[in-house]
Amino acid sequence: MRNHLSSNTHSLNCNGKLIDLNIPRIMGILNLTPDSFSDGGKFNNEKSALQHTEKLLKDGAEIIDIGPQSTRPNAEFLSSTEEIGRIGTIISQIKKKFPEALISLDTFYSETVRFGYNEGIDLINDISGGQYDDTMFDTAAETGLPYILMHVNPSYGTMHERIRFEDITMEINRYFSGKINELLQKGVKDIILDPGFGFGKTIEDQMKMIDEVEYLGFEKFPLLIGISRKSFIYKPLGKSPLDINEETQKLHMKVLKQGAKILRVHDVAEAKKTIQKFVKL
Template identity: 70%
Template sequence: MEFSVTNSNQSRFFSINCNGRLIDLSKPKLMGILNLTPDSFSDGGKFNNEKSALQHAEKLLKNGATIIDVGAQSTRPNAEFLNADEEIRRIGNVISLIKKEFPESLISLDTFYSDVVKFGYDEGIDIVNDISAGQFDSELLDTVAKTGLPYILMHINPTYGSMHDKIKFDDIIISINRFFSEKVNLLRQKGIKDIILDAGFGFGKTVEDQYQMINEFDYIGFGKLPILAGISKKSFIYKPLGKQPNEVEKETLDLHHKLLEKEANIIRLHNPESLIN
């Protein structure tokens, strides 16, 4: 099943080069989440072996995902901190198995370690999804540049220890755009050509900040680069309602539709079928 949306606002042409495949992002794509972790806040431990991971990847693709985002480290507040070797151990053969079973799939690797990027590149990844903006590993950006892969640049605080600290922003949109302007210039200098922006929902922002980000999403990045939205099961949606992550499907769907109207190019989510049905 392929996800498609007809939206008159989606007028800008964006594409990324994934290992020689030109992917058109002017038509929004769904990125399905595959957590290879025992401690993720919503699905920890469900897919942390090869068989269940492969089955879930198949489900995500059948339900409309074009991209599978593979991550081995939870970045929720108070999560266990893993080194690169442990991430690699957890990933194991999952990436190569998915590529073998579903060769048309695109795989993004959710990591902030250069060594994990090198491993993932050898296994066949198509995109690097780095929450750290290259700030947690000084060699990561140079490594990404050498691979030639597209890079997802996320707005975040400067250190692992501070990534969830709430910062008082005069205006969250202005702050995000200033951050992106500086970081994109750095990425260009490094030789990274294909860049996707991620506003960093859930990382160091207040509830009010995050709803402003949704309402003014089309101002983030000034429309110069494709942009990803990742709000699936984030606490700013369910906590104010006194609910649990799996109890806000309707609220999340409404916000996803709003983000698509505001010209999101990629929606990162746990259940792509929610946008298909």
């Protein structure tokens, strides 16, 4: 297992603001959806979205990940126009009220990205790896923003189909390799890798991914880990998504020790404690 003090340093250029990832960062989740599995409908109006953003930032998040569309199994499918309508002025309002906040936009539509870019987003979080919109990589290059590349099945309809891979780590790295080359050729400079926990993978494969985080990606690119409230943790325990904080923080510590640079979470304060503990190791 790699020593966290000697692991490769990474930084991101977010609209000219350089983010040093030597100390891992927290991405707090802001769902604008009425149908997300654990907090659906809580923050899908401007006032509550701003209040929740304030709490996420106070608790220690530096990146706010805005999700206008739920990608849980059997979620309602929205068009880009509907996503944009749901976002409304929330991005510009957050930028105005919390200028220090970095905003990541969770969408697989390049049209939504263009809208978000004009409103002031700092990162693109595309769960589809450019597979659900052919123009996504070009749009990412045009904006010059950091791009989060996630491993996922090749179509929206098969997103959650569980595939048992011969070697999940090798499969993810093969996928990353091809997509990274494509992104670099298009001119995308900052790439963040997300192995895609919770998307079409068996519980066994996801536990193997946790054990092998240090082998995911190619050390040249920072790793984002999003395991917050995921079913591969709570289902085997017979618990609810809101009831697995202790187990989640143990797994967070495990991935941090293997070089994870960004944790995407609902419970920011708890993740913050874990990172503080990790930094003192």
